[in-house]
Structure formats: C-alpha cells, structure tokens
Amino acid sequence: MSSPTDLLGNAVEAAKKAVQFDQEGETNISAYYYEAAARLLEQAAIVSSPESIEPLKEKADEYKNRANELKTKTPEESKIVESDGNRSKLKQCYFLLQQAIDEDEQGEREDAVELYTKAIEYITQFPDLMQGELKALTLRALDRAEELKERPLVYIINSFNTLDTDVCFNPPDNVVQQKPTSSVIVPTRQKPELHRGSSAHLQISGQDTYSEEEKLVLLYTSKINKRDYVPFMSVDLSERFQYSIPFTDKDGYLTLSPKQKRDFYKFVRPDELSSDPCIVYGPAPNYLSIKQTVISDCSFVASLAVSASYEKRFGRKLVTAIIYPQSKDKRPVYNPFSKYMIKLHINGVARKVIIDDYFPIDRFGRLLCSYSSNKNEFWISLLEKAYMKVMGGYDFPGSNSNIDLHALTGWVPERVAIRMKEADFNKDSLFATLESRLAKGDVLVTVATGELSENDAERSGLVPTHAYAVMDVQTVKGKFENKWRGNYSELDTRHWTPELQNLLNYDPNSAAQFDNGVFWIDYDSVLSFFDVFYMNWNPELFKYTYCIHQSWHAGTGPVKDLYTVACNPQYSLDVGTEASGAVWLLLTRHITDIEDFRENKEYITLFVYKNGRKVYYPFDPPPYIDGVKINSPHYLCKIILGPGSTRKYTIVVSQYEKSTTIYYTLRAYATCPFALTKIKDPYVEERQVTGEWKGITAGGCPNHPTTYPNNPKFKVEIDSA
Template identity: 55%
Template sequence: SSIIYPQNRNGEPQYNPCGKYMVKFNINGVHRKVIIDDFLPMGYDGELLCSFSANKNELWVSLLEKAYLKVMGGYDFPGSNSNIDLHALTGWIPERIAIRPNNPEFNKDKEFTKIMDRFHKGHCLVTVATGEMSDAEGERAGLVPTHAYAMLDIREIMGKKLMQLKNPWSHLCWKGNFSERDTTNWTPQLQKALNFDPKSAQMIDNGVFWIDYESILRFYDVIYVNWNPELFGHTTCYHHTWTAKEGPKKDVYNIGDNPQYRLELKSSHPTKAAVWILMTRHIKDRDDFANNREFITVLVYKGSGKRVFYPYDPPPYKDGVRINSPHYLCKMLEDVNGSSTYTLVTSQYEKNNTIHYTLRVYSTCEFVFSKIMEPYNPKYEKQLTGQWKGRTAGGCGNYPDTHQSNPVYQLKLDTAENYLLIELRGPKQYSVGFEVFAVSCNESAGSFQKKTSGDYRRGFCVLQLDSIPGGIYNIMPSTFYPKEEGPFLLNISSSNPFTISQLQ
C-alpha cells in the first residue's frame, strides 16, 4: 500500500475526500504514475464486483487493482501471471522456474533449499502456479487449473518438505497430502511444530493450506520468484527501440545487426560476483499483452566485449531460451579479479515487429555497461552487387587453377587510420568467404599482407578491420567449391571516405 498517494508524513496512504489517488507502478522499465478516482464497480445489490479487503474500512486493495487494470486495459483484463504483477507492484526482479522433475537442469532439492533460505531472510516473494488439468482432476485435488497461489511459509521439518500456500480467491483448498483432512501425515508432533490444527482449519475455508513438496512437483507447473533488487549494490539500464527493419527476420546466421552491449565487471580483489540481466519488453496495448507473439532473450558472450556476428562461433557463454513473456532473466555467478568483459546480444525468434525494451543489469560488484557503438560513418557505406558465373565461379584457395578467376574489387583509403567492416552475402546453399590483400599501404601497427573472413560459412561471412592504414586493398569473394554460380552482395562500411571499383 506504500505506492498509493496521497500519503501522510509516515509514508502511509491516507483517505482523500476528493476521491483522487495516484499509484506508482514499475511498468515498461521505469516507475510510472497512474491517476484514478474512487469509483468502483458494483452489482445491483450493492456488492463490490472487484477485489476488496475483508476490513470494510480499507480501500487500498480495490484502488491498487483499479490502477493496475487501468494500465492493462480494464476489468476485462485477459490475465497475467504473478511474476509480472509483482514486478509491476514492487519492482522486485522476476524469475521463472519451470518445474521439470525429469529434466537434469532442474535440481528439485537445490531449488527448495534456496527458496527456503532466501524466503526466511526476506529476500524474495514466492508464488507457485498450476498447469493445465482437467476439471475432474482439479476437483479431485482441490486445485484450480492455470492458477497462481501465494506462498506464505516454507519448512523442512521432521524429514518433510512443506509449503503453506494461499489461494487468492480465499476459498478452495488442497485435498491431498497434508491437507486439513489428511489424518495420516498430520502427527501430533508435526502439528505442534507448525502450530497447525487440522480440525480448526476445517471450520473455515480461507484458501490457506499446507502441501508437501512432492505434490508441488506433481501438480504445479512453475515457481515464480521475485527478488529484492536491494540485494545488488550496483544497477543501471538502457532503454531501446529495435525496429523491425534492423537485421534479418531470423538471426540464425547473423546477429551483427542485433542491438549489442558491452559489460565489464570490475573488482580490485578476487571476488565471486552475482550478475543478473533482465530484459523487459514494453507492453504497448491490451492486445499486445493478451496475444504476446514476440519471443525474446539475451545471449551472453564472454571475451572482448566487441560486436558479435556469428551466433554460435564462438558459442554463447549463456544461450538464452526465447520466451513470449515480457521478462527474460539471465543469471550469472562470476569469478572476477581485475576485470571481466562480456558482450550482451538481444535476440528475437522470427522478428516481425518493432519492439521497445529495457535491458537492466544488477550486480554485486562494480561494472561498466554501455551500448556497443560502431566506428563506421553511415555516409561511407556502399553495397556492390556481383555474381559468380562461369569462369568467375572459381572456388576457394584449395583450387589454385581456378581460384584467381574469382571477382576482385579494389578499395582505396586515403586517411591514415581506418576502420572497415566487410560483409559478404550469397546463396544460403553455398559456403562463402573472402580474402583481403594489401596491394600498397603505409607500415603501421594495423598493416597486414592478407586477411580472410575465416571459415567458409553458409550464405554469410564478415570481417572487421581495425586501425588499418591508408592504401590500396583488393577484396576477392568466392564460394568454397568451383562452379557454384549465383549472385552475391558485398557491403563495405568505413569510418572514412573510400573508393571501390571492380577489377575482374
């Protein structure tokens, strides 16, 4: 209720006889204020048709709901999950833990111990949600399908792992092990240890019940944990718009056009740092939330902090799963001594629409977070169209008799220090590559005789040349095998003016 205004000097919300209130939510990456009045939906008999407190003198529950639903499109809200809702209400970091007992990546005992330890320290809020189940199965178990339950307590006692849950409807309780009607598992010793009397619990249906962890694993689908951001001493974020026209629809070959960021962790002494990266896709309207078709993730590459072009060469340090939730969380636990550098790449599955997002980093150690900016000047970009055909489809250097017949382009740079990006795109059924030869150039730290785009790759390859001296350079694009005919595109981006022409 501390996010409701006006407030008194103690920071407590107070009644406004004028009926106007302001509620502060964490929406789309920043705090936003929502203005509401105190008109609430009511039925013909004067009953409230919204959430309300059992204490008739309390308004805050109804006001919070009205403000949140105003943002989300109204009382015919299509539904959300507790992870998203609690993040909006509190700003606490949302984590989704899929309950997959047969998946080796899900360590059920480790997850239980972690949640129990952190919950009792006040570090997190926990809810659990059921998955799809038939009406008959739900009735038999006393559970609601695809429904979230708040966790009020968690204990490991007398060899039993137990959770105390609450149905937010304040009725309908679990009917299985450790329910109020379970006469087998509720021993007198366990009742005393948990201060729980099953007979008294049967007298009132308030939606609160105990359930064992094994039943959670069987009947529930996901654990939602929202973490206190104050656990991290350092945080910052970037807000960005990623237009639909930036980069390919599928980034399985090339992620060089994806928004990328440099993260450098710093510590003057050896330390183990917790680093969490939260990507939040901004929700623009009700339909966007109800029919979320955008699958987002963050890829993390360890190393130089430079732009990454190939998705799996090298393979990502953290390969995120693309999910159609507004939030994606990547968690890292890193050994830092001096500095460690990473490249963060935002990614979508089959990008169709322009999206707006916030990328926020939380860390227990100091860090520098910046968007990777290119040294290339948009004024100095050229695209050349060519083709491998007949004699000029000469193949790679493994075929010396025909290799020299490939197309050759001559590039001239007059400036002393230059940054170049060369991209070659060809038919995806061919592996393509290119070589760059220095015909004449000034001797410097960046000078070279020959550079290649590396291994031949399906349909796309790229080469970055940093701090190269002015001079004349020849570029020879080729397919791996001779006689592979087809068109290609050669894109040149430069920090300085250049001229380019085709020699053969």
C-alpha cells in the first residue's frame, strides 16, 4: 500500500485535471478524473491518522457527486458522436488491439503483453468511446494481459464510465499512477541479424557474417539522396506503428514534379479521401485498378502491374508482402496512425523505408500520384511514395523495370535487347522462354519501346520510350498493356476469328467499349515496335547464393582497363561438383544520389575467365565471357555448367573510364554448391631503390659490349620457398 503522502499527492493531481476538463466542457473526461481523485482520497483515508479520515471522505464524496452530476446532466454527451474525429480514434483503438491479438496468437507473449498494455493506455484516454464492443474488447484485453503477465499490474484501480466492477489497468501518461511495488517486466528484443541471402529459401554458400569492410560499404551507401535507409533486419519486424498523434515523416513532404506543382492544392491522408480506407481491397491486388497520373514512372507502374498480376495468378504475396504493418496472415493493414514501413531492395540489400500517408491532390480532390481506381485502397500510392522517396522525390527522372522490379521484389534482373539484325539474337528461343517461364511463375516481364517516329506512334497507338507490362504469352499470340492499334487489337476485325476469341477468352467488341489498357499483340509486331524485354527471375529457381559488398577506389589502377586488369577487383569462383547446372552472377552498382541516376555515366560489366587465378591482361587468356559494359545499375552474367565444364573461374569487375570510386555488390545464384572468394594481390612486398642512369652508367644495349656492363645492375634474392 502506498503512503498517505503519495496517495494525497496523486489525488491532488487528478483533481486538478478534473477541474481543468470541467471548465473546458469535457464532461466525460472530467468525470473520469473526479472519480479517480475520489478513490485516491478514500484509499488515503484508510491509512491516515484518525483525525484526517472524515475530511478526506467528505472531499471524496464531493468529487463523486460532481462526477455523477456531469454524467446525468447531459447524458447525450456521453454517447459516441459519429464525427470524423471519433471514427478516426475508434480505428486507432481497434488497430492497437488487433496488433496485440496478432502477437498473442503467434505466441509472442512478452510482445503481446506490451501491446495489450499500450492499447489499454491509449483507449482509456477516450472514456467517451468506451461503450459497446470496444469496451468489451478492452476488458478482455486487460484480462488477457493479466493472464500473460508473471506479476499482476499494480496501478490505480479505476472504473470506466458505466462499468459496475472496478478493473485494474495501466493508465496513459496523463493519468495519475501509484508507485509500483514490483519490478517492471521488460520484453526481450530479437538480436538484429543481417544476412547475405536475398531469400529465405536460399542456402548461403559461405560465411554468413559480413567483414568490417563490407559493413562500411553498406553503411556508406545507406545514405541515399541525403536520407538514411538502413538494411532491413529481423528486428524490424517488431517495428511499432502506433503514436499518440498521426505519424508525420521527419523528412517532410516529397518534392513534387513540375506537372504536380502546376495542379497542386494540398497534401491529404487516406481518411480524408475515403470513409473506409484499406491497403488492398479483396484477397489480392488488382492490376487493372492501377492508374498512373503525372509522374514519369511508367516503368515502376508497369512493375506494379506485373507483380499484382503474379499475386492474383499464383496466389503468392509479392509486392503486398513488403508493406508493413501486417496482420497475422501477412496481409498489409491500414494504419490509422499513418506510419508505414516498406521493404525495398536497394544498393545490394533489402532496406527499410519509413513513410507517412500524405498524398498530393488537386483542388478537385484528385490524387496527383499513382492510385487505385478503387478509391478505398492505397497500396499503389504507398509503394510509389516509398520508391519515390528513395529516388529523391516525385520529380523522378525515369528508370527501367529491371531496376524497379528488383527494388520491389528482389528478383534477379536480366535485360534482353531486341536485335533483329544481329546473328546471336534468337527470336524463337526468346518466345519459347517467355511462354514457358511466365506460365510457371518463374519470371516477371515488361517490355519497352524506344524512340518512335511520329508516324509510327500514331499508326501503332504506342507511346515512345514507354514501359508495358507483359501479362501473358501464348503460342497463338502475346498480351501487353496500353493501346495497340495494329494486328490483334480490339479494332482488328480480320484476325479475331471466333475460334481465336474462344481460345484466348477474349471479346474484342467488349474490349473496344471498355478500355482497361490491356490488349493482345502479335509477336512479330512486338519485335518491330519494341526495343527491349526486361525479365526479373525468381531467385527460388536456385538453391545457393552468396554476395560480396565492396568498393573500387578511383585511384586504383588505370582509368581504362584496355591493356591491364591487374588492379580490377577479381574473384575466384569454384564450382565443386561435376553436375550440370548454372551460376548466375549479378553485379549491382550502388547509387546514392539522384543526379547519378539521372545522368548515369558509369558503365560496368563482368569478365569471366577459365582459370580461377588472378588475371593481368584482359585478352591473355581470352575471356570465356566478354561482358558488354552498360550504364544500368545491374549487370547479369550467366555461366551454364555441363558435365565437361570448367569448375574454376575468375570473375573480373570492369568499369569504362573509371573516374569515381564505385561501391558495388557481386551476388551469385547457383543450382549447385560453389565458393566465391576475393582474389588478393599476391605482390604484397615492396622495395624501392633510388639511383641514376646517366653518363658512364648509361652503357647502352648489348650491341655495345664494352659499355653495356656499366648499366645499373641489381641482385634479387627471394627468401621464401
């Protein structure tokens, strides 16, 4: 039992708050604090001296009478008013309770106790909401928290407005507390872990922990556009999403693009646009609901479309799995406290991006960012905002789907240029790969146009330098997004035979009336009007992986490596099995500034040699794979293994006209065990001798036998074996 002094002090504080809220017309909250003050005075009377008992009881009765007056004087004020503010508070209360229940059902006892306690603390700040279902849920949460705790709660006993039985609870910060008589239980936290793998299904082929050099690389490239995006670790799954007020990103609003600025009115939150906001409406995201506005991110929008199509088709969460908070079944949930965490694969590892839910609108209330045609769901706007934040703002210079899909999913990016005039381009093999692998869910595919003449753009209906999402490929024809006007468009009455319509389950007449942006196009037209396929492969096609994070300093080696690669970063790849299979090597250059991304002048590639030892000259021996330098952040190299294939390879990182220090990640995916290690420079010992070569010591070449012996001579002795 607390001392009379402590009880009286707490009673005074509660009474002050009661009077304050009474004067402000907050009847329910005022009554709550009057009752708290009365109970504290009654407890003080029990342990006080005899002469103090009667005055304390009289004051307690005075406070109780005032509380009853406030409750009975205007009973309608104690009802929940269905205002926007109360609706928002109710959603926050239910959100907190659900977070606690989810942790409880997953067996996370200590986390559940903490969340139950926080939920009760928050809910009891709004006694006017404590009715009906919310009141019953709160009491059950209280009982469950007590059941899970090793010790009972030791805070003041209090009553909700119409509750007959006193209950024990953890009060909010502004509620008077007795001093606890037992120690506080502090839940243990997971130890932060950072793994080399990009998928939980892949085995790490080597040391799982990072070297100090690698940690410094990841630390340096965590600052992107002057903001920190730290690697995503297991401890981040315990991120908390509740606040006393709606969360606002400390980094402020995102920079708007010129087109956004032209129509911008203000920033709003989802609950200002929808009475019942959610993240994903229905069991899976609908790619047909995606609407792009004035942001130059067509490749990102196409990436969202193919990812959403994959989720719906194969029933596996892809992009929605990277949005937090989540329910116990791993579905993203709307957070009435406005904080979200997005997991993006940036600069070699998965990284944590924190955002709020402010979005720009025009004066007509229309969103000035990508959005869903279902006005209640916001997964599209949230994912776009997170990606745009990393990229420096909505004023985005544009990208390609290899980059965007890798950021969203972590799937392995591959660029396949459409080069009809080159002998090594096999259009039939490419089509067969697209058809078979899309059907299995092994790959996500987009396709992009290049520059189109005004005439070609007009007659085809295609947009120049634009990305299109590939939803399906079949032997009869292929299917793409945006409005094609040529063969097999909905306007083509000659090719759409009844048999073909039945085969593809497609009605061109309905498509012509309802424009959802989806159309069929024949493969030959694709090869004529488009420039490149972007294919991102499921990493789970492989069993093993390993990655190395490194830097290559600008002053190391010559600017160009046309004549020597001795100073280039080199790695030994040892495939220790005779089985057939494949090793894919992905080189990713880290980008930390939007200007670098806007005008990427750094060209990177990989050379592969068949020896496993250090290579000094780029064409001695000739490379097994002579990589083409590209200015994309990603370069993929494939090594196909057969029964008689070489088992040891040297991997050389190459950069065209090296002018700046680059930070990069070399990640390997393989179907068989392998070892990937950095090749160290064997020439670690250095001696320098200073002398001169002139006058009598300049003896010329051996053609001058009398003076040649005068040339400087040195003796080299090697101590080691």
